[in-house]
Amino acid sequence: MLKQKRRCGWCIGDPLYEAYHDQEWGVPIYDDLKLFEFLILETFQAGLSWITILRKRENFRAAFDTFDYTKVARYDASKFNSLILDKGIIRNKLKIKAAISNAKAFIEIQKEFGSFSNYIWAFVEGNPIKNKVKDYKKAPQNTLLSDQISKDLKSRGFKFVGSTVVYAHMQATGMVNDHEISCFRYNEV
Numbered sequence: 003m004l005k006q007k008r009r010c011g012w013c014i015g016d017p018l019y020e021a022y023h024d025q026e027w028g029v030p031i032y033d034d035l036k037l038f039e040f041l042i043l044e045t046f047q048a049g050l051s052w053i054t055i056l057r058k059r060e061n062f063r064a065a066f067d068t069f070d071y072t073k074v075a076r077y078d079a080s081k082f083n084s085l086i087l088d089k090g091i092i093r094n095k096l097k098i099k100a101a102i103s104n105a106k107a108f109i110e111i112q113k114e115f116g117s118f119s120n121y122i123w124a125f126v127e128g129n130p131i132k133n134k135v136k137d138y139k140k141a142p143q144n145t146l147l148s149d150q151i152s153k154d155l156k157s158r159g160f161k162f163v164g165s166t167v168v169y170a171h172m173q174a175t176g177m178v179n180d181h182e183i184s185c186f187r188y189n190e191v
Contacts, residue, residue: 075106
């Protein structure tokens, strides 16, 4: 009999969630394009469940030009209007406007720091924070560090980047390892 892999409790029971957990969540990401993708997805997730976003991820990818921030930064009123009508994504006007303005702010950070990765990873000195979460229900939703990053992003013109959104981004992109210590991925990432 095959032994079942032990996973974080939040993903159990949904194949899409389990695949995301097993292959992506918590893996350190240093690529700007991928960091922007997660930033966009996390901002759209605000107030919603992550599984909702995962189920629409391919639609978001198509709607937002594979998350090419240089293209997103140039979106005009016509593109904005087409996004508002796109039933495959979350059609929140403020979040769509934020995605466009965040792309512009993202590019400004790249100009200042050489890459968004250089900027964001400097907050953890380039190394993931390895927490010791025993039960995902007791993992933090934000921290003093996510408060700090949120404040800095907002000062640079970013929208929908509250501390909870920033912490979720940190978890997704591997800046923090919040896999439960009993999870098979805890030591792998």
